[in-house]
Amino acid sequence: MANSKLVWGLxxxxxxxxxxxxxxxxxxxDNVVYFLTPSELVARGTEAVDQPLRLGGQVKPGSVSWDAxxxxxxxxVRDSVGEIGVxxxxxxxxxxxxxxxxxxxxxxxxxxxxxxxxxxxxxxxxYKAPHGDSIPETMYESIIRPGTVE
Amino acid sequence: MGRSSPLxxxxxxxALTLMLIGSAIGLFFVAADAEQGEVQRLMYVHVPAAWTxxxxxxxxxxxxxxYLVQRDPRADRFAAACAEVGVVFIALTLATGMLWGxxxxxxxWTWDPRLTTTALLLAVFVGYLAIRGFSxxxxxxxxxxxxxxxxxxxxxxIVYLSVVWWRTLHQPPSSPRSVSSEILWTxxxxxxxxxxxxxxxxxxxxxxxxxxxxxxTRQAYDV
Numbered sequence: 264m265a266n267s268k269l270v271w272g273l274x275x276x277x278x279x280x281x282x283x284x285x286x287x288x289x290x291x292x293d294n295v296v297y298f299l300t301p302s303e304l305v306a307r308g309t310e311a312v313d314q315p316l317r318l319g320g321q322v323k324p325g326s327v328s329w330d331a332x333x334x335x336x337x338x339x340v341r342d343s344v345g346e347i348g349v350x351x352x353x354x355x356x357x358x359x360x361x362x363x364x365x366x367x368x369x370x371x372x373x374x375x376x377x378x379x380x381x382x383x384x385x386x387x388x389x390y391k392a393p394h395g396d397s398i399p400e401t402m403y404e405s406i407i408r409p410g411t412v413e
Numbered sequence: 414m415g416r417s418s419p420l421x422x423x424x425x426x427x428a429l430t431l432m433l434i435g436s437a438i439g440l441f442f443v444a445a446d447a448e449q450g451e452v453q454r455l456m457y458v459h460v461p462a463a464w465t466x467x468x469x470x471x472x473x474x475x476x477x478x479x480y481l482v483q484r485d486p487r488a489d490r491f492a493a494a495c496a497e498v499g500v501v502f503i504a505l506t507l508a509t510g511m512l513w514g515x516x517x518x519x520x521x522w523t524w525d526p527r528l529t530t531t532a533l534l535l536a537v538f539v540g541y542l543a544i545r546g547f548s549x550x551x552x553x554x555x556x557x558x559x560x561x562x563x564x565x566x567x568x569x570x571i572v573y574l575s576v577v578w579w580r581t582l583h584q585p586p587s588s589p590r591s592v593s594s595e596i597l598w599t600x601x602x603x604x605x606x607x608x609x610x611x612x613x614x615x616x617x618x619x620x621x622x623x624x625x626x627x628x629x630t631r632q633a634y635d636v
Contacts (some may be wrong), residue, residue, distance in 0.1 A: 296579070296580055297524075297525045297526060297579060297580045297581055297582070298580055317598070319580065335524055356517075356518065356519030357516055357519075358448070358449065358517055358519075359519075366523075366525075366582050378518070381434075381519075381520070382519060382522050383518045383519045383523060383582055384517060384518050384519055385518070385582050385584065386448065386449065386517055386584060387591070387593045388584040388585050388586065388587040388588075389448075389587070389591045389592070390446045390449075390453060390456065390587060390591070390592045390593065390596045391446060391447050391448075391592075391593045391596070392443070392444035392445070392447060392593055392595060392596065393444060393445075393446075393447035
């Protein structure tokens with residue numbers, strides 16, 4: 264029957280596309296990554312200097328320094344192995360804080376500091392109602408940090 | 414051709430009611446997430462819209478396979494209706510995701526694997542709808558779009574697993590363990606409301622497609 268021939272043909276096409284897709288997926292896994300971790304960037308050494316790329320990791324607790332006048336933000340981003348100092352000029356994203364995940368666009372400088380052009384916050388998949396004294400209304404107000412809005 | 418079944422009317426009423434209840438609970442009665450604040454309420458639209466689109470594209474897959482096996486025009490119309498409404502829901506997912514991304518991530522858009530594959534999924538099913546306009550022969554149109562519908566659906570698991578397979582800015586899927594129970598229930602209630610809205614719209618669209626098909630046949634005889 265012509266119909267079943269067509270169905271088998273389509274299944275064949277689907278199988279080819281699926282396996283091609285798997286190859287692409289496998290290739291992407293190794294080659295194209297959305298961001299590098301700090302230790303991966305450190306491992307690249309001077310080769311990575313001035314190359315535009317994304318760096319992702321956790322904002323190291325205790326490393327954040329913020330100059331409200333100059334809008335200068337300096338912090339370290341880390342993974343379980345290494346860490347890299349980051350310099351960023353501009354307003355902080357509302358959810359930026361010590362210990363949160365970030366993805367930063369920019370490039371490594373000769374002095375070993377990552378100069379950020381764009382700072383993005385990577386939040387977790389946890390959603391919990393606030394307890395105790397933190398209510399959403401006041402949290403919302405606290406998003407506008409003193410010093411960032413004049 | 415008569416009026417549509419009263420069942421569809423009831424479905425529409427139920428969808429509207431549940432949507433109002435779900436939105437009211439999501440907006441006013443459940444506390445917003447402790448970390449993100451009010452903007453987290455977008456979750457009650459964003460995630461149900463995404464899941465509904467996934468369900469819609471799965472139904473396109475089913476309808477497409479059925480058409481290729483049985484050559485029943487009803488299967489083709491079912492697939493086309495689901496695809497059209499599914500496109501609306503995946504577009505809504507992208508739009509609400511952008512609105513959510515700006516205040517939380519700091520950007521409207523970034524080419525991370527989750528966002529990129531989702532944009533591609535939208536493009537594929539917009540292509541599906543476009544292909545349906547290319548042929549006047551109902552059988553050829555149905556066969557072509559069935560192939561695209563089947564291949565397009567393969568993308569759904571890729572979109573879903575993109576946050577597991579690759580490094581992304583988008584967070585991995587939430588689970589009952591990562592979401593407090595009142596947020597979880599509101600989320601599921603809204604998902605159910607979205608499914609009903611989808612079913613209603615798809616049923617209406619399928620009926621319209623049947624009328625279009627009858628018109629097409631009549632015009633073919635007139636010429």
